[in-house]
Amino acid sequence: MNLKNIYSAMGISGEIYDYCTGMEEKLAERFREIDRIAECNQLKVLSAMQQCKVSEACLVGTTGYGYNDIGRDRLEEVYAKVFRTEDALVRSQIVCGTHALTIALFGNTRPGDEIFSPVGLPYDTLLEVLGVREAQGSLKEYGVSFSYCDLKEDGTFDFDGIRAGINERTSLVTIQRSRGYSQRHTLSIDEIRELIAFIRTVKPEVTIMVDNCYGEFMEELEPTEVGADMIVGSLIKNPGGGIAPVGGYIAGTEHCVKNAAARLTAPGLYKELGPSLGNNRLLYQGLFLAPTVAAAAEKGAVLLSAVYEGLGFECTPGPLDKRDDIIEAVTFHDPKLVMSFCRGVQRAASVDSFIRPEPTPTPGYEHDIIMAAGCFISGSSIELSADGPLRAPYTVYFQGGITYPHAKFGVMMSLQQLMEDGFVKLS
Ligand SMILES: *Cc1c(COP(=O)(O)O)cnc(C)c1O
Numbered sequence: 001m002n003l004k005n006i007y008s009a010m011g012i013s014g015e016i017y018d019y020c021t022g023m024e025e026k027l028a029e030r031f032r033e034i035d036r037i038a039e040c041n042q043l044k045v046l047s048a049m050q051q052c053k054v055s056e057a058c059l060v061g062t063t064g065y066g067y068n069d070i071g072r073d074r075l076e077e078v079y080a081k082v083f084r085t086e087d088a089l090v091r092s093q094i095v096c097g098t099h100a101l102t103i104a105l106f107g108n109t110r111p112g113d114e115i116f117s118p119v120g121l122p123y124d125t126l127l128e129v130l131g132v133r134e135a136q137g138s139l140k141e142y143g144v145s146f147s148y149c150d151l152k153e154d155g156t157f158d159f160d161g162i163r164a165g166i167n168e169r170t171s172l173v174t175i176q177r178s179r180g181y182s183q184r185h186t187l188s189i190d191e192i193r194e195l196i197a198f199i200r201t202v203k204p205e206v207t208i209m210v211d212n213c214y215g216e217f218m219e220e221l222e223p224t225e226v227g228a229d230m231i232v233g234s235l236i237k238n239p240g241g242g243i244a245p246v247g248g249y250i251a252g253t254e255h256c257v258k259n260a261a262a263r264l265t266a267p268g269l270y271k272e273l274g275p276s277l278g279n280n281r282l283l284y285q286g287l288f289l290a291p292t293v294a295a296a297a298e299k300g301a302v303l304l305s306a307v308y309e310g311l312g313f314e315c316t317p318g319p320l321d322k323r324d325d326i327i328e329a330v331t332f333h334d335p336k337l338v339m340s341f342c343r344g345v346q347r348a349a350s351v352d353s354f355i356r357p358e359p360t361p362t363p364g365y366e367h368d369i370i371m372a373a374g375c376f377i378s379g380s381s382i383e384l385s386a387d388g389p390l391r392a393p394y395t396v397y398f399q400g401g402i403t404y405p406h407a408k409f410g411v412m413m414s415l416q417q418l419m420e421d422g423f424v425k426l427s
Contacts, residue, residue, distance in 0.1 A: 011347070012412045015426045016419065020412050023306040023319075030302055030320060034295050041217045041291035048081035049288065059281040066275030075283055076271070079239075079251050082287070083224045083231060088251040089261050089271060090235075092279045096379075097213045097234030098125040098364065100248030104232045105129065105172070107259035108207055111143035113171040118162045118195060119187065120150045123180040123211065125364035133366070145169070155185050157195055163202050172207045173199055177215040177223060178325040181389055181397060185316065186324040189219045193226035200227065207256060213237055214325040214381075214399070217294040230256040236380040238297075238326065241289030242402035243282050245377055294326060297382060297400050300407020301328035304398050307411055311424060326382070331395045337423050338388035338396045342372040344417025345386040345398065348410040349374020359390050367391045384410045 001009075007017045058071035066072065072090075079088035094100045109115060115130065127133040131140025139146070149161035166173070175195060179186045187195070196208055210223035212231040216238035223231050230252025235244035250260045261270040276283075305328050306319035314331040317323045332338055339359070346357050352374035359368040367389045375383040381400050384407060388396040398414075401407025418424040 007409075007412065010409070012409075012416055013419070016412055016415050019310075019426055020303070020307055020408070020415070023310060024303055024408070027299075027302055027306060027319065031299055034298050034302070037218070037220060038291045038295035040220045041294075045078075045082055045287055045291060048078045049284070051081060052077045054078065054284065059284065061276040061278045061280050063275050063277065065273050067272065069274075069276050069280075071280035071284075072274065072276040073271075075276075075280065075287075078284075078287065079249055083222050083251040085224050085230070085251040085257075086254040087257040088249060089257050089264065090247065090249040090283065091264065091274050092245075092247045092277060092283075093264060093274050094235075094248030095246060097211075097232070097237065097248060098123075098129065100232045100234065100250055101126060101211055102129050103260045103263040104209055104230060104250050104256070105139060105144075105174070106142075107261070107263040108209070108230075108256055109139065109144045109172055112169060114145045114147060114167065114169040115139070115172045115174055116165050116170045117146075117148035117174050117176070118157065118165070118199065119148075119175055120182065120184060121148055122174060122176050123213075124366065126211075128364060151184055157191075157198070159198060162198065166199070166202050166206070170203060170206055172209060174209050174211065175223070175228070176211040176213075178211070178213055178327060179329070180213075181387075181395075183316075183329075183393075183395070186215070186327070188322060188324050189221045189223065189226055192223050192228070196223075196227035209252075209256075214327055217291045218298065218324050218326070224251060229253050230260075235283065235286065236377055237382050238294045239287055239290050240283070240377075240380075240382065241286035241293045242377070242380065242382050243286035243289060245279060245282055247279070247283060293382060293402050296402060296404040296407060297326040298323065299404050300384070300401040300411060301326055301398065303408055304328045304330070304411045304414075307415060311426075326399045328398045329395050330398065331393050333392075333394050335388075335390050335394050336421075337418065338390065338394050339370055340418050340421040340423055341396050341398075341414045342370045342386050342388055344414035345372035345384065345410050346374055347417060348384060348406070348413035350384075350406070351375060365389065386410075386414070 062069040128135035131138030212233040235247030359370040372386040
């Protein structure tokens with residue numbers, strides 16, 4: 001059977017197949033560049049594993065206190081090498097990205113300090129951590145305040161605003177690399193380098209943290225290679241390669257990592273405790289796969305952008321734009337299209353493809369969200385997924401696909417659903 005017939009048997013109409021594969025052919029050059037970066041990063045990860053002498057003994061786990069867990073300790077060395085940092089904390093006990101960011105922030109601030117964001121308000125779930133939205137146990141309750149300044153209208157840094165926003169109490173600057181659920185663009189490594197250099201001229205001793213969620217392995221360099229003191233991320237996004245079942249990481253200076261470890265375990269215990277349980281092999285294997293998995297997801301995002309831009313929808317980034325995370329945003333200006341799109345993505349899932357997603361309130365988020373997620377790892381957004389917060393301008397965020405053919409199928413099925421629901425016509 002030819003591919004078109006196989007897709008047809010899977011519910012994709014001939015016209016959608018022709019349209020999407022036509023778009024794909026135009027992206028060959030773009031895909032080659034993505035593969036080149038994946039190749040660089042694959043070698044970076046492999047080299048770190050070899051230098052750290054990862055051995056079969058590292059792949060088994062410990063229980064209880066987790067003393068002398070050589071697999072866990074060696075994995076943290078590997079992360080530190082990959083991200084060019086002094087140290088790293090990589091743990092299954094970190095339950096998600098928000099948790100990793102929380103221990104990094106709580107660990108590295110003290111009462112009376114101020115945290116400053118030079119790139120606008122951070123990701124939704126952090127608003128409660130910071131106390132921007134009232135929440136029991138927030139940093140605000142501990143006497144740590146927060147301030148921020150937005151990017152300028154044209155998306156560039158507001159250097160005057162940043163200079164004015166950093167004061168004698170500012171002890172930590174937080175920079176979110178990815179756009180998250182916002183309309184701004186994702187920061188490139190060059191922009192992060194420029195921003196950090198500027199902040200150092202204003203206050204050299206301030207701790208600079210980058211929320212690296214969704215950004216890992218998108219470029220040849222990571223934020224810690226252009227001046228950040230620490231980066232923080234989730235293992236059910238890029239660096240877990242779709243294999244890590246849970247976890248988060250903080251990589252940075254020894255000082256920053258120890259501060260975070262004091263919050264994850266306890267002062268005095270730091271990194272010594274924390275059993276890896278059965279997860280070491282999965283965390284190693286996930287990191288090993290991460291560069292090509294992130295590339296597969298990135299290609300899916302590029303294809304989605306080309307397909308929907310071709311139909312006249314607003315897509316950011318555009319298909320040929322430089323991109324620095326795996327997220328593609330399509331703005332529909334209509335909640336019905338957001339729901340139809342997500343239902344299409346769900347139909348393309350490996351697990352739970354028969355479920356029809358509905359908008360629901362979600363902990364940490366202010367608006368109802370409709371999510372398409374049929375994943376091997378619950379909630380994993382390196383796997384094919386889409387989320388749309390039901391608020392104007394009704395933008396849907398598409399991400400993931402641990403293989404490119406699956407991401408491509410997700411793109412096609414989203415369009416198939418929009419056609420079946422009567423929202424889109426081809427030709
Ligand atoms: C995903 C994400 C987080 C953390 O989210 P979790 O769901 O808690 O893992 C934080 N910041 C950004 C930019 C993210 O994309």
